[in-house]
Amino acid sequence: MIVNIDKDLCTGCQECVKVCPVSAITGEPHKPQEIDADKCVICGQCVQVCKSYASIIDHGEEFVTNKKQERKIPDVINEPLFAANNVCDIDKVKAALKDPSKITMVQCAPAVRVALGEDFGMELGSLTSGKMAAALKALNFDKIYDTNFAADLTIMEEGHELIKRVTEGGTLPMFTSCCPAWVKFLETNFPELTDHLSSCKSPQQMAGAVFKTYGAKVNKIDAKDIYSISIMPCTCKKFECDRPEMDSSGYRDVDAVLTTRELAYLIKDAGIDFNSLEEIPFESPLGVYTGAGTIFGVTGGVMEAALRTAYEVITGEEIPSIDIPAVRGRDGFRTTEVQIGELTLKVGVVTGLKNVVPILEDLKSGKLDLHFIEVMTCPAGCVSGGGQPKLLLEEYRETAYDNRIKSTYKHDANLPLRKSHNNPEITKIYSKFLKEPLGKVSHSLLHTKYCIKNK
Template sequence: MIISIDKDLCTGCRECSKVCPVDAIEGDQGKPQQINTDKCILCGQCIQTCKSYASIIDEGFEFIENKRDERNLPKSVKEPIFAAFNVCDVERVKKAISNPNLITMVQCAPAVRVAIAEEFGYDLGYLTPGKMAAALRKLNFDKVYDTNFAADLTIMEEGSELIKRVTEGGKLPMFTSCCPAWVKFLEENYPKLTDHLSSCKSPQQMEGAMIKTYGAQINNIDASKIYSVSIMPCTCKKFECDREEMNSSGYKDVDVVLTTRELGYLIKDMKIDFSNLKEEKFDSPLGTYSGAGTIFGVTGGVMEAAIRTGYELITKESIPNVEVVQVRGEDGFRQSIIKVGKLNLRVGVVSGLKNVIPLLEKLNCKELELDFIEVMTCPVGCVSGGGQPKLLLEEYKKTAYENRIKATYAHDSNLEIRKSHENPDIQKIYDEFLGEPLGEKSHHLLHTKYAITKEVVK
């Protein structure tokens, strides 16, 4: 199980059940809870909210150390042991980076850089892309890439797919497919609607496919020797990388996923002084990104990035305002009409999975008149993911979410390139390797068919 609730520690407060978007947590008040694996989408919000932990006074030191061993936590991890937790893959990564026969390559999601510093005492939402890249090199990764590059790549593919559906009469509305928990929910609960999903893989999986194909080619490396690690704010990304179809490179595209918290564990375990690291850049070309790539981490970001590029692809003109503020926001559902030349693009943005269910019911009844809908499972997008640093107090959570969002948009506004199609290394990868968006090669490597059953092992 990727996510579990420890019955030895759970007090049955049922706080986790309040944040579960699919009512997967079951049990009586005051008694240990359990996860209904037929319902669970592995979003990890239960982990974020869990406050039941092992006390040295009540359980003793040996009990706690045994729990650490059961969960494969590094010995250096001294934070409290909570009832709700996710599987820890730090030891797998340590073995890989110490193996001389492997070429280790790592990618980092947009939301990690606005949260990882919290693990080292920095203010909530402090932006540290440079220190993060430096820490990953100190960990001895051979290449330090960035999922933001693949976010830009996603926009090229997803934007082109949307344009094709809108102009040629394809299945509408088209839903985004970046969030694996949302995709898993749709596949298992509304399987007849999966053809409304974009066929694009998530940025994580696109980057993984590029690392083991284009990355192997430009670095003159045997792809079979590449070990691909992904750093994500999301616990469900562990499930996504293990999906059997995520092997278009000819190998498993992403070998293992660490959450933001697990990256913190790894940095501390390897005794790296994060605070005193000098900032470094990500390796190019698979680490070059635009502002559009970085805003994927907040709800509305995928939509905004798509509009920035889609507007210019359709009209052949510069978008009047690169900041599409009408699609920004927090928990809930909001919709807008975006004027794109002569086209009135009807868009919707959903954050918090419970808010998408009424839309799916409308879609079932053919009453949903939208063209493009972004769906993120977590409350304010990936910056509030289940794998992010844990926040026990509600006031801390509110501040962290606000600061992470602000830092994300500040990062975007301070970048010279703010549109995916203007990223020079995105242009280069199409010229040298992929050909064109939605072309034969990009379709094979960057797209998939979403359809699983409840028999999938969780």
Template sequence: MSNNTAMICIDQELCTGCRRCAEVCPVDAIEGNDREPQHVNTDKCVMCGQCVQVCKGYYPIYEDVPTPISKKYFDRGMLGDNKEPIFAAYNKGQIKKVKELLQNKELFKVVQCAPAVRVGLSEDFGMPLGTLSPRKMAAALRKLGFDKVYDTNFSADLTIMEEGSELIERVTKGGTLPMFTSCCPAWVKYLEQTYPELLGNLSSCKSPQQMAGSVFKTYGAKVNKVDPAKMLSVSVMPCTCKEFESEREEMKDSGYRDVDVVITTRELAHLIKDSGIDFKELEEEDFDDPLGLYTGAGTIFGVTGGVMEAALRTGYELITKKQIPSVDLSAVRGGEGFRTAEVQVGDLKLKVGIVSGLKNAAPVLESIKKGECDLHFIEFMTCPEGCVSGGGQPKLLLDEYKEEAYNNRKQGLYDHDSNLALRKSHENPSIKKIYSEFLGAPLGHKSHELLHTKYKSRKE
């Protein structure tokens, strides 16, 4: 599948033309007339999947539809025994591919899960909205046949080491400011195609997903004594744009495709059900060391403001060499919109901004172009409440569930953070170990080679 292939689609037979999808699309990529089937402009689409979440046009049980439902399952990459209603707006899935690859005895199979998955997955098994279930999730992944169950939270900690160091270097040595976060692939694609003149502001760090993939097939291969050519690297994401990110041509610094295949939270739930695993009754298990150990800072990457808070916890201590007065930086927490905060870091008054919901990005970017923005660092997240509200999360069929679900998922991650013994990325012993044994120093030669990248204009 190339990057030009449509990953977000609208089924012309099921679309009623209500245009709910057009209302939530942050880049006006949904085109069509009222009460007529809509279509996706793939040049504009950033594959955030918010249209998938909001779509209400579903396959009718008692009406004739020209294409049989079994054919629709096949075309969408779904498993044939899916019991849930299917809707007009959908993302093309990879679940069948993962199911087949899990049967391959010659592959060494590793998996990573993003922070937001652990507060969404259990909803598809009838558990309360936002239930935190990381250790049941780890157990389920082992039962599915993965040899190593690692975690994107580990590489979120790794991202903070690199991104925090990059910010400090830019601030102290006169680099391009404000620096933008680069964790969200839909945001990165938007910047490439709409404001390429500001690509110099974007952090050169890969996202945690891609850092993990690069590390799994290099350091991880050495630790596990396996041939990276025989490794299968799967990621489970709350995001429908992560497959696009994994397929970018530059994402192969390990010498192989860093992440081989991506499935969403919803797809993992379907895979667990398909395998006959009783998720609710699973005994809890831990993630594998050393690439599954994480801090509270890695955990909060799944909420809006979380990347910023994690970066400030570590950045403060790297700059001042002193303990941060409080790890709970409530000034950067919040919901959809644009907010700013000032944090005193030693002699530096660090000015930061948080953009949650891509529709709020353009005014901020325009102010930067005009030279009217005096911020040092800005976090951008495409989805309205950050990754907890991602396009690949369990679908909320009734709008009144949305606020409760998003609030509960966010609170679940904050609770997880506050209950962990370690809450700062630089305190993670596995992070210290990977730098001492393999990477060297943040922003060093090896780190630059494996964990950083360059982005390019897509405006033409």
């Protein structure tokens, strides 16, 4: 299990039961709770809200030390050990960093850069892109790349897929496929609707596939020597990278996933003073990104990024307003219409997995009239993911989410390029390697099929 509830620590407060979007956690009040692995979507929200923890006073120093070793958490980490937790993969990454035969390529999701600083005492929502890149360089990763590049790549593929479905009569509405917890939920509970998912892999998996093909080519190295690591705000990304079909590069596309919290552990374990680091940029070519890539971290961001590109691809004209506030916010489910030339595109954004079931039922009964729907499992999108820094006081939660969202949009607004198709390195990868969106090469590397599971 990637997400666990430690029965030695669980007090049965049932905060995890309240937050679980799929009712996968059960148990009697004041007794240890259990996770139903068949229902669980590995979103990690239970980890975020858990209040039961190991205390030296209550449990003894030896108990706490043993728990830390059991969870593979470095000795230098002194934060509380909570009952709800996710597996820690730092040991895998440390071993790869020490292995002279491995070329380590790391990518960082957009939501990580607006939360990582919180684990080093910075204000909630601080943007730390440059410091994060510097920390990864100090940790001796060989190539410091960015998931945001792959987010731009996702828009090129997903945007063209949407246009093709709308203009050629494909399965509609098309759902986004960036969130692995949402994909897992649909496969398990509504397998008959998986044709509605975009066939695009998530940015994490696109990046992994590109690292070991195009990345190997431009760096003149053998793909078998690459060890690909992603830093994610999401616990379910650990599940996604291990899916058997995620090997289109000929190898595991992503070898290991660390959460934002785990990256903080790694930085602290190495004795790096994060706050004093001088900012550096991510490396070219696979670390160049636009504002459209960075807003993937907030709910509505994938939709907005896709619309920015779809408008210009369809019309051949510049979008009148690059900001699309109608798809921003986190109010459960919202819909809007966007005029793109002669096409009236009907779109929807779902915030939080609990809000998607009525929409799926409407789809099954023929009541849903939309072209494109974004679905994110977590309450404010990836910025509120289960792998983000833990908020020890509940009163800070909304402030943290709001600040992370504001930082994300500010980052977007301040970047010189804000549309995925304007990314020069995206243009280059198509010119030199992928050839065209939805083409033979991109289809084999960047798209996937879904598992049909019966309940």
